[in-house]
Amino acid sequence: MKSAPFKYYVPSEIDEALELLYQLGDEAKILAGGQSLVPMLNYRLLSPANLLDINRVSELKRYSLTDEGLKIGAGVRQREIELSPEIELAFPVLHQALTNVAHVQIRNRGTICGSLAHADSAAELPSVMVALGAQMVIRSGVGDRAVKAEEFFKFHLTSDLEPAEILTEVHVPKLPAKTVGAFEEVTRRKGDFALVGAALLGQWDANGQIQNCRIVCSGVAPVPLRLRFAEDIVNGTDLSDQVLVNVQQSVMDSLDPTEDIHTSSHYRKIVTGVVVRRGLSRLVDQRGAANGSR
Amino acid sequence: MSQISEIKENLTVTNIGRGMIRREDPRLLTGQGKFIDDLPFSDFYEAAILRSPHAHARVVSIDTERALKLSGVIAIYTAADLEPIMKDLPPKVSHPKLNYQIRLPMVKEYANYVGEPIAVVVAENRYIAEDALDLIEIEYETLPAVASTHAALRKGGPKVHIGSESNVAVHIIQKAGDPEAALKTAPHVIRETFKITRGGGHSIEGRGVAARFDPITQQLTVWDNTQAPHYVRQMLATIYGMTEDEIRLIAPQDIGGGFGPKAQFYGEEVVIPWIVMQMKHPVKWVEDRWENFISATMERSQTHRVEVGFDEDGHLLVLKDVFEHDQGAYCVGLQVPTITMSTLPGPYVIPNIHSELISCYTNIVPTSSLRGAGRPQAVTVMERMMDRIAEHLGMEPAEIRRRNLIQPDQFPYAVGLLFRDGSPLTYDSGNYPALLEGAVDRIDIVKFRRDQAEARSQGRFLGLGLSMYVEGTGIGPYEGARVRLTNSGKILVTLAASPQGQGYETVYAQVAADAIGVDIDLVEVRHGDTSSIPYGQGTFASRVTATAGPAVWEASELLKSDLLAVAASLLKCDVSSLALSGNSVFIESEPERRVLLYDIALVSNVGRHGMSVPRDLPIAIERTAYFKPVQAVYSSGISAVIVEVDPETGKIEILKSLLGHDCGNVLNPMIVEGQILGGHAHGIGNAIYEEARYSEDGQPQAVSYLDYALPTAIEVPTPELFHVFSPSPLNPLGVKGAGEGGTIPVPGAVANAVEDALRPFGSRICELPLTPERVLRAIYDHD
Incomplete structure (x- = not known):
């Protein structure tokens, strides 16, 4: 469990990092928090010729919360976002998801953007970013681009990033008024990747009906899975007990989840229905608060 | 504490029985522990081991040329280079009927499990050594593998060992009474099949071996974080053709957990010191976590087919259990399945028993003892059946147990089977009703049943599980201790056994201080170095308290008589007038007439060069004792668990965990509590x-x-503990083992609690561990 040899680069400016990456191409891996990469290096599951450490790039270590929303740089640790009371107030679902990410020690080192770039579909952050409609800001020596979270995740451990690109920032747009949210998951142990997880968002309208609901699941597919059919069932309803039962059944009937060492497809099928129903009932719990607060 | 008074009449016990803080703790808590990888082996090369990636394969060719060219690589060894030591590593516990398959230190031709060592790279450091592993080219001819006892027993299926007739390692039947007849006549007979998986030991520190050879003294020094230093030394002496005195085996002062896997003997332990002697350069190998997962022995599945017969009142009449045990690729020892066989009857009176073992080879890393060592499986099977009997008769699980327990006046109690130490399974002492009632009172079962009914009416599922066990501990053949008056007037206790966190430096100072009567601060304990005590066995099977404990006691008593005799000679008085306390011996009626331990050392140890001493004066104040138990001593206990099961996700929450424990007299309650x-x-x-x-x-x-x-x-709740004290009559301290009791009953109790919680669904819990998936299947997939 010792890494294969690699060359180590420590740029201090973003342009320097991009230039190095442009030269090294697919022979390089980017090191941010290292919470997934370093174990993979030690198990020799990865043996990149070059390691580009972006921890000294001060420009990437900032986050900001403005009227437009939240911007999180590639060097920002998960724990910083989790511990910000302003962010918890503005994006409670993001805060909830973060408290489910691994353990405190790992969140102290792990970065938000690192988890997204790693693109593990059983992780919490990819599904919550899809639910939040986040934008990925991607830079390279040849140009910059932005990609919607929903289009960023391509397959298990595979994102839209090209070898010479860095995910420098994630933008989470400000949530509409009266937005409610929930993050639910089932894990074997506290801090494990989700057997099944779900990030849910929606807005209660003046008639007591849920609108613009988003339901995005972790752990059930090679990418964060947005359950549009379930969203269609619940949008415009009052999320009555009958609606919840219907949506649970529909999720169970429709999904064909992945199977792995942790659990079977069948288990995930049943429990995704449960997790979605429980998440929706937490939106119900917040109906009064959402209407009363505005 | 009242139980201590039984240790010895007229003895002033001041240290035994006290919850003394461990002397080891300050260094461990401040990061000053000295584990094998902390030792300053600065001039040592480091080794890495190429391990079979296949569960079953023939090694066609090995090409090390590219790897040898890598800068920093010193040497590479394969079986072909190690012919003189390619000798059998025999099992710790065997049986005349064992279908024996030779286990070599490294693969010679056939690799029989993933992780089996094939080549050793020695390099300037571990990074380079691992780089070189990637450059060794091996051609394999892969062969069909056997990965379960079920597959092993399949007619016409592949064989684990090429050329063997059968995958059955051993088939043993033990009987008491007439089980066949009893099964025919029993008013009720119920049956079930259980599959129980144990895991790995997962000590924080992996295995490790380092060695240095001194060509001047011809002394081979081996550092090995083993649980059994003298055992390893003897194995090496036999394989290398050396005497035991040519090998000094040191188990480092601190070892990061053992739990059984480090009590076994591995190929790496043979190969590394041998390479050192060939290279004439020291080398160390420290197992990493990945290696620990694939190459350290573990325990695994047993499949039990069990039948119990009982009468209308729930009295047990007969137990029949036939089980498959996964031995792994080689027989490292039969201790685990033979312990399972004899642990089944537990604390119950069962007149007729049939216990049958079918142990199978598989192409998986060998299995061996791991905390509990075959007992958690046996106890789960028996305790699940006790609950099934209760269900069958509509009785409280506590009541069915109450009706069948061996009573305190029935000891010594002969079960009618043999234990793994070869002696009859005869329980020395115990009070099983006190354990059961202690748990029943603390749980308040009547109130629990009310809570359970109310919760069910709200769609919540609570369950209660009980599980009782009897555990053979303190087995032979012997353990030793050497107690010495040092020249500076202190007491040095040297143990043969080495600890892996059990606090020997504290506990045996308590024992020696009380036996001698000296101030405990004058007593120091050392361990784990074969050069300081010639013979020993090691730390395993919860045996050291009940073997080394009495050895320390006896050696200390002998030492005390020497100290008194020297003092009597110096003070010109009779021994019977003397007392020993603090750091001196004095005449009880004239306390000012005293000699210091230091003075005794000057006279009897240091002496005056060339001068004679009186005939009756003891000299060289040092005593060694080896304690030889006549049989195992039997600890016992109970686990009670209350769970809530989420029937939609299969998640289990433990609301309460209670453990009652009886290990006889308790030397240090704080350490016993930590063990539990x-x-x-x-x-x-x-x-x-x-x-x-x-x-x-x-x-x-x-x-x-x-x-x-x-x-x-x-994930682990803090259990509530209570103790029952049934001293063993078989050793002078009245002690029994405490290292495994916290593990043994818990899986059975949790399984019973989960089935109790899910009774409205008619769920059957027959397989552990209880993953959310298995729980959900128990709810959905049954008739």
């Missing part, structure tokens, strides 16, 4: 989390803690 808490964590892991999964072709599926669900402090 640690054991309990292993038990929770076995019950709900840990599973060393293998694919059908024998590939390990869980080789990191991402995939192997070792529970953390978050």
